Amino acid sequence: MINSSKKNQYIFYTGELSLKPDTAHEIHDVLCANAAANLGYSSVLIYQDKKNYSVNLLSLIYPYQPKKPGKEFIEFYDVQEKLKIAALPMPWPIDQIGGKFTNSSTVVTKYYLPVHILPHTKVVHTRDWNFVKAAVKNKVPTIYERHYFQDRKFEQDIIHSPYFKIAITQSEPIRQSLIENGMPPEKVVWLHNGFNQSFLIRQPEEAETWRQELLINGRKHLVVYSGALYPFKGVDLLIDSAKELPEIQFIITGGTEAQVQAYQQIARDKNVENVKFLGWILPRERLVSLFQAADILVHPHCAGKSADFTNPVKFFQYMAAGTPIVATEIPPLMEFKTSPLIASWCTPDNPQKLAQSIQHTLETYPRKIEGYAASIDFAQQFSWENRITKILSYIEEDRRPPILCNEQKLTEN
Numbered sequence: 001m002i003n004s005s006k007k008n009q010y011i012f013y014t015g016e017l018s019l020k021p022d023t024a025h026e027i028h029d030v031l032c033a034n035a036a037a038n039l040g041y042s043s044v045l046i047y048q049d050k051k052n053y054s055v056n057l058l059s060l061i062y063p064y065q066p067k068k069p070g071k072e073f074i075e076f077y078d079v080q081e082k083l084k085i086a087a088l089p090m091p092w093p094i095d096q097i098g099g100k101f102t103n104s105s106t107v108v109t110k111y112y113l114p115v116h117i118l119p120h121t122k123v124v125h126t127r128d129w130n131f132v133k134a135a136v137k138n139k140v141p142t143i144y145e146r147h148y149f150q151d152r153k154f155e156q157d158i159i160h161s162p163y164f165k166i167a168i169t170q171s172e173p174i175r176q177s178l179i180e181n182g183m184p185p186e187k188v189v190w191l192h193n194g195f196n197q198s199f200l201i202r203q204p205e206e207a208e209t210w211r212q213e214l215l216i217n218g219r220k221h222l223v224v225y226s227g228a229l230y231p232f233k234g235v236d237l238l239i240d241s242a243k244e245l246p247e248i249q250f251i252i253t254g255g256t257e258a259q260v261q262a263y264q265q266i267a268r269d270k271n272v273e274n275v276k277f278l279g280w281i282l283p284r285e286r287l288v289s290l291f292q293a294a295d296i297l298v299h300p301h302c303a304g305k306s307a308d309f310t311n312p313v314k315f316f317q318y319m320a321a322g323t324p325i326v327a328t329e330i331p332p333l334m335e336f337k338t339s340p341l342i343a344s345w346c347t348p349d350n351p352q353k354l355a356q357s358i359q360h361t362l363e364t365y366p367r368k369i370e371g372y373a374a375s376i377d378f379a380q381q382f383s384w385e386n387r388i389t390k391i392l393s394y395i396e397e398d399r400r401p402p403i404l405c406n407e408q409k410l411t412e413n
Helices: 024-038 057-061 071-077 104-120 129-137 172-180 204-214 235-244 257-269 286-293 313-321 331-338 351-364 373-382 384-392
Strands: 009-016 042-054 084-091 121-126 142-145 164-169 188-190 222-226 249-253 275-279 296-299 325-328 343-346
Touching (some): 009 024, 024 042, 024 121, 024 384, 084 104, 104 121, 104 129, 129 142, 172 188, 222 286, 235 249, 235 351, 249 286, 257 275, 296 313, 296 351, 313 325
Parallel strands (some): 042 084, 164 188, 222 249
């Protein structure tokens, strides 16, 4: 019999962690777990360790060992000190040969979860459907995150179980796709993504250092884009807009090394000299001062199917930075047009309109070292901590993990 007093952990399961660029969903999972830890919950992020297949018998007998993350993890994800992580060792030949019993998902859900993790678990939060099913069958209150359209029917015994508490999506179209595939409407909600607390910390000296480094050839204004480097994200559009505004310095961060090189070549082919690619910024905390250094933070997403349900983390980071935003008008962001945000809007897929909006914003909203208070104040509601608080509100109070430490509990809005 499991001692219920030990079951106090808020478990986040994310499959694998690559610590590589272009892994937005991994980052999402890490920052959710980090926010829960910041709120005082005993938050543990669990993932499979496939980098080194374990032959250590002791590590397989005692595989669940939550610990504080190391320097590389902290710098890559920009997390605070309270989060704990647990890498589950994978014995050879897991995932190396075919078969149900040599599959890592089977090892995690049939061995690690019921034997080693369950005795400590109060709530499970994951994007992994197999882990959801295992948690529900083990009678653990479970939160499911689904960020893409659902393409098959849900198992009815799982979604109607009293232990399946809520499914979280990022947009109404995704929510509807879950309902169409059997999810009870009362068990699925959509919530915006959020920003890390570090984006609220003003770093004027570091921001000035960025400006001195990046503003070259007499240019006085800095426009920054941060995010994935794909055509549908509007990167090509941004390069074309930069060509319209040669007196402005454009900075693009993010992407893999191969993507950066490909886009650098595109800019050269178009003779665009005022775009600089910085790649993946490390430590991630440096993004905070870069965003504060900018005159404008730009969100150039193209129209199309992906624009109908995207919920970009960078948009909420932009808000918290207090820097004026220029955004294209895509459905998930339309509610913010009437908000107090210091932002300008333009039609998507038009580099000339984007360039005009950038120019107009520079003239209307000059850069403030302290940031625009209206944007910063409005952003508070979209912290990852507030998102976690909203999610846990769908779970009965006695089923929620206890708050173990609240000396530094962050203000809820």
